Amino acid sequence: MTQFSDRLWSEAVQDVIQAGERMDQRGWVPATAGNLSRRLEDGRIAITRSGGHKGFLTVPDVIEIDPAGRPIDPMQKSSAETLLHTQLYAADPLIGAVLHGHSVAATVLSMALAGSSLTLAGYELLKVFEGQSTHDTVIDVPVFDNDQDIARLATVVAPRLGAMPAGYIIRGHGVYVWGRDMKMALARLEGLEFLLACELERRKL
Ligand SMILES: [Zn+2]
Numbered sequence: 001m002t003q004f005s006d007r008l009w010s011e012a013v014q015d016v017i018q019a020g021e022r023m024d025q026r027g028w029v030p031a032t033a034g035n036l037s038r039r040l041e042d043g044r045i046a047i048t049r050s051g052g053h054k055g056f057l058t059v060p061d062v063i064e065i066d067p068a069g070r071p072i073d074p075m076q077k078s079s080a081e082t083l084l085h086t087q088l089y090a091a092d093p094l095i096g097a098v099l100h101g102h103s104v105a106a107t108v109l110s111m112a113l114a115g116s117s118l119t120l121a122g123y124e125l126l127k128v129f130e131g132q133s134t135h136d137t138v139i140d141v142p143v144f145d146n147d148q149d150i151a152r153l154a155t156v157v158a159p160r161l162g163a164m165p166a167g168y169i170i171r172g173h174g175v176y177v178w179g180r181d182m183k184m185a186l187a188r189l190e191g192l193e194f195l196l197a198c199e200l201e202r203r204k205l
Contacts, residue, residue, distance in 0.1 A: 008040045008041055008042060008044075009040065009044070009046065009064075012038040012040050012044075012046040012062075013046060013059055013062045015038050015097065015181075015182040016036045016037070016038055016046055016047075016048060016057065016062045016182075017057045017058070017059075017061075017062070018182075019036050019097075019099060019182055019185070019186055020034075020036055020048070020054040020055055020056075020057045021055055021057075022186060023036070023054060023055070023099070023101050023189070024053070024054060024055025024056075025055070026103075026190075026193070027103065027104070028101030028102065028103045028174075028189075028193065029053070029054040029055060029101050029102065030102060031053070032051050032052060032053060032054075033054070033101070033102040033174070034048075034054045034099075034100050034101045034102055034174070035047065035048045035054070035079035035080075035081055035082075035085070035100050036048050036054065036097075036098070036099050036100070037079075037082075037085045037097065037098045038096065038097045038098075038182055039089050039095065039096050039097070043067075044064055045064065045065050045066070045067065045085070045086065045089060046062050046063070046064060047062070047063060047064075047065055047078050047079055047082060047085060048061060048062060048063075048078070048079050049061045049062070049063050049076060049077065049078060049079070050077040050078060050079050050080055063076045063078055065078050065082060065086070067086060067089065067090060068086060069082040069083050069085070069086040080150065081100060081150055082150075083150045083151060083154050084098075084100070084150060084153070084154055084157065084176060085098045085100075087154050087157065087158065087161070088161070088176070088178050091161045091162065092161075092162075094180050095178045095179070095180065096179065096180050096181045096182070096184075096185075097178060097179055097180075097181055097182040097184070097185035097186075098176065098177075098178045098185065099176070099177050099178070099185050099186065099189050100174060100175065100176050100177075101174050101175060101189065101193075102173065102174035103174065103175070103193055103196065103197075104200075105193060105196035105197045105199070105200045106169055106173075106174050106175045106193070106196050107172055107173065107174065108200060109169075109196055109199055109200050109203075110143050110169045110170070110171040110172060110173070111171060111172045112203070113143055113171075115143065116142060116143055116144070117140040117141060117142055117143055118140070118141045118143055118169060118196075118199070119138060119139070119140055119141075120138070120139045120140075120141060120166065120195050120199070121137070121138040121139070122135055122136070123135055123195055123198065125191050125194055125195060126139055126166075126191075126195070128187055128188060128190075128191035129165040129166045129188060129191065130165045131165060132165065139165055139166050141164070141166050141167065141168060141169055141192070142157075142160050142164060142168040142169070143168070143169045143170075143171055144156055144157060144168060144169070144170050144171065145170075145171050146170050146171050146172050146173045153170070166188065166191070166192050166195075167188065167189075167192055169196075175189070175192055175193070175196075177189040177192055
């Protein structure tokens with residue numbers, strides 16, 4: 001490993017650690033929930049190790065996987081939902097970071113919804129998502145039924161990839177959001193979570 005690539009790795013790990021802290025501050029990674037990853041400029045993928053609290057990540061909690069989701073070090077075990085991260089990286093070479101959290105709003109709203117999408121319309125914050133320049137727009141956020149078989153869940157998600165400007169929701173579970181870098185992924189996650197919280201509040205009125 002060159003000095004250059006070591007620097008890239010360190011930066012990626014710090015991105016993941018800081019994003020975990022941020023998600024924890026917002027209450028989106030309770031207990032051992034959630035997982036975070038970052039694709040380096042050289043193509044390597046850094047992802048959180050299985051288990052552990054994502055608000056208190058340390059350098060060894062972030063491990064390297066190959067594009068198929070296998071840990072480079074066979075003694076390590078990556079997040080249970082690793083395949084949902086590598087699926088996104090494989091689908092779009094511009095994706096540089098993927099975030100998954102379990103918020104109250106995402107969990108409650110998706111359990112109350114019967115359909116396969118949540119429609120978001122009229123919100124100023126919709127502009128945070130790719131290709132949107134006005135609040136006067138409608139974004140459908142896909143909602144997939146939860147499944148402990150992640151490979152099977154990935155095959156259900158696959159057909160709708162490419163048409164998810166705001167990410168997607170797994171029912172009763174949480175959200176997946178991504179961006180070209182960690183900053184963008186975090187901005188989109190905050191945007192989606194804000195809108196989910198708004199939708200939840202509106203249903204209480
Ligand atoms: Zn999860």
